[in-house]
Amino acid sequence: MIFVNGAPFDTDTSSSKENGTLLALMNHPTLVSATKSFKAIPERKFKIPEESGPERSEKCKWVYLFQREYATADPALVDFIGTDEATTCVSFTIRNRKSGITSVAHMDSPNIVDNGLNQMLSSFIDHCSDDNLDVHMVGSFEDVSPDHGSDSSGSESDGNLDGYSFSLCSKIIEILIMREEKFHFQTLCVLAHNTRRDSEGNACPIFNGLAVEMSTGSVIPASFDTTSRCPDEIVRRIRVTASYEDHQWDGKLLETYNTRTDRFEIAPCRWTWRQERIARRLRDLSDSEVLHICSTSPSAEAPDFVTNERRKWEYLIQHPDWKETFPMEQPRVFERTADGDWKMC
Template structure:
């Protein structure tokens, strides 16, 4: 159930009740939350914070907890739960029509973050996020933040390797995703205290031509305090195993073991990245071959849910992903014996590749 300002939230007083109830109820809930004075004020406060650019070494403003701060970075459709005793920050970026969701246990500080890209992953995704945040019998108070998504217009996109599956939506991509998230939170038994709702209209700016853009596409959460900071990450800080993790987003659509699930990335108890295997077919490689000669503008219009709002690295990231697929058409070479790719924390807070074959028994992973 959703709480705002310490009180249970209900959208019964919403004025937009003329639509059929089965369709209007989730929409009314979202719009009523968007208009709540406490959450409007929280959005204004969040937007007043200067966005931080995170580099591999972390800037001095973000080293409040340690000279070598430990952080966990998430790509699209990934999630991770961090223990504040082991990790200082967890964050994500590159969210245009996607939404970053934070769920944090007030009592013990356990913090789960997900980069949601489609309504179809919300139900199971939230179950995954909660698995290490609350006990099955716990009624803990959970703080929730949503950042990302904007008032987008859905163009006629091809999905394939580039973007999420699903039918075209006249109401865009951000709105159905936000609606599904708040609907799912409201239906569950846990106590979700929404603290930040910087999405849709609260996260939209326009240029002189009237084109809409997200104000923020990413954030950091400080695990010890739960404070939220708008953030973006350079490529060197999007680690470990950047290109393989990007590839898994596209490949997982072909892999039935990932249907409806967020992608596993990080092991909470050992503070290691354990990147679960994901298979891809020759069809994905053929798509990469067909796309590699597209122009930059064609890549944006074909592969993005928000072509005018993407960051400057979007096209290059797509090309690097395709090049990897073309050079590594057999997924078994990336995940030998279908074992995970394991990365351990270094003394300076970074990551190094570990020998997964010697760690399989230790991490309890089964193929």
């Protein structure tokens, strides 16, 4: 069930089921006002200090998520949880009002929304004690007009997703309507609300990420640099692509983090020798070719998109056998050090 201002949202006023509900929600005065307030918040840039000393030892603790990952964090252990690099993806947040437990997912495909929401809710600690849940959606943009939204169920990596943003947002709303939990919408900065034009007139997202301040539940625009997208950055990036050929992850979000222990437990994912051969072919492409082949929004990607793609391919070429990365098919486990870095167990 969807709530706005503490009251059930009247879906009967919608023009066409979940699509109409999404548009009606985006036009709701309370959510329009919330979007304006969200846009007025300065973007926080997360970066790990290079120097030693008090600044480094006292830096805040955060949990970072890549595409198709989710994690649930406890305010007693973590200061922030967040994600970025979203173009046609959606940063989706659920917070339990009573406990402060917060789950964030970087959703990239309509076909992972149903199971993904189950994963997020089942990871809450005693979440059933309070079914009043605050919801925030940030990301996606008007890659095409909503009137031309595609019904594709592929991923952001599939390469043929005209109107993908609208399809993904619509699917999320559809699933929230059908569930029994009370989802109280607080932020809905998606599609038209999250679209700007660059100097060449191309549509781009205003915000590519968010962070949740665990102590207050406040959601802010956020970006993360390479130092703060940790631990195990390259392996986790590769899992995103590899998961589409690894059927154990069909319709699921990727598991990353243990809420109770504040450790990353990166579940294994299989990749094939075929991906190593593809990596060898792709690394010879020009930067512009990489953008148009590997992204559904080539004009909206961050400056480091191509570099990150090339780093993935080099890893696959050097480690074509996934069992080298996940020996005995066990998770890769990382724990925080005293100064806030991560070390592999």
